[in-house]
Amino acid sequence: MRGAVVCAAVGMLLVAGCGGGEEPPAGPKLTVGIRFDQPGLGVRMSDGAFSGLDVDVAEYVAGRMGTDHRNITFVEARPADRETMLEQNKVDMVIATYSITDARKQRVDFAGPYFVAGQSLLVRKANADIDGPESLDNSDWRLCSVTGSTPAENVQQSYAKSVTLQQHGSYRECVDALLKGDIDAVTTDDVILAGYAAEQPDKLKVVGKTFSTERYGVGLRKGDARRPHVTTALREMVNDGSWERFVHESVGRSGYRIPARPEIVDSP
Structure with a gap:
C-alpha cells in the first residue's frame, strides 16, 4: 500500500533518508480530505499512516501535479462536512468516496469519476x-x-x-x-x-443487488483552475494500469467484484 512510507536504515540511507535532520521535500503542499474509517478505501491506521484506494488515488494525482507524497496532509472529511471544507479552504481536494451529484455540483467542482459503485x-x-x-x-x-x-x-x-x-x-x-x-x-x-x-x-x-449508481469523484473548490490537471492525472492513472492495481490491492482482497474501468470525462 502506497500510504505508508518505510525507511531502511542501511548505510548512507540512515543519514540521507532517515536522519532527524532530513530536509523536507520540495514542491507544493496539498491538504486532502479522506475518510478515516472505511476499510480498503480510506483508513487511518494505528501507527498514523493511511491506506486505501482513495489514498492511492490522492498520491497518484498529487504526484502528477508535482507534489511529493510527503507533502500531502490527510485530514478527515466526514460526509456532512465535505462541501464546507472545500468552500472554507480547509482542504485542496476531497477524495472520500464522494459521489458526484447535481446538488453537490452547485457548490463544488468534480473531476472523475475514478470509481463507480452502488x-x-x-x-x-x-x-x-x-x-x-x-x-x-x-x-x-x-x-x-x-x-x-x-x-x-x-x-x-x-x-x-x-x-x-x-x-x-x-x-x-x-x-x-x-x-x-x-x-x-x-x-x-x-x-x-x-x-x-x-x-x-x-x-x-x-x-442483494445494488439499487443506485454512485460515481466517485475528486472534489474541488468551485472554479478551481486545477480541475483539468486532476482530470488528466486520473486518465493517466486509468490508462497506465495504476487504477487496476490500486483497486485490486485495496478492495479486491475483500472478494468485492471489481467494476469496469471508469471513463474519465471533462465535465462529470
Whole structure:
C-alpha cells in the first residue's frame, strides 16, 4: 500500500533518508480530505499512516501535479462536512468516496469519476429476512447510514414510509450498532460494505443487488483552475494500469467484484 512510507536504515540511507535532520521535500503542499474509517478505501491506521484506494488515488494525482507524497496532509472529511471544507479552504481536494451529484455540483467542482459503485445492504450473518432492497418495502426494519451521505438521502426519498433510518457520524458507528443488534442493516455503497464484511466474515454479509449508481469523484473548490490537471492525472492513472492495481490491492482482497474501468470525462 502506497500510504505508508518505510525507511531502511542501511548505510548512507540512515543519514540521507532517515536522519532527524532530513530536509523536507520540495514542491507544493496539498491538504486532502479522506475518510478515516472505511476499510480498503480510506483508513487511518494505528501507527498514523493511511491506506486505501482513495489514498492511492490522492498520491497518484498529487504526484502528477508535482507534489511529493510527503507533502500531502490527510485530514478527515466526514460526509456532512465535505462541501464546507472545500468552500472554507480547509482542504485542496476531497477524495472520500464522494459521489458526484447535481446538488453537490452547485457548490463544488468534480473531476472523475475514478470509481463507480452502488448502494447495498450489510446485515448480520444469521439474518435471512433481509436479502436485498425489495425486503425494505412495507417493512419496519431499522437501517443505519451516515449523516450527509447520498445513501441516507436515497433511503429518505425511497423508503421513508417503510423503514426507520438512524444516522450517525461514521459507518463504523453504524457497524458497531449492527453487531450489537441495535439496528437491522447498514446501507451505503457496496464497496464500502464489502470492506466491513471482510473484517468480520463470520458475523457480517453484504446482501442483494445494488439499487443506485454512485460515481466517485475528486472534489474541488468551485472554479478551481486545477480541475483539468486532476482530470488528466486520473486518465493517466486509468490508462497506465495504476487504477487496476490500486483497486485490486485495496478492495479486491475483500472478494468485492471489481467494476469496469471508469471513463474519465471533462465535465462529470
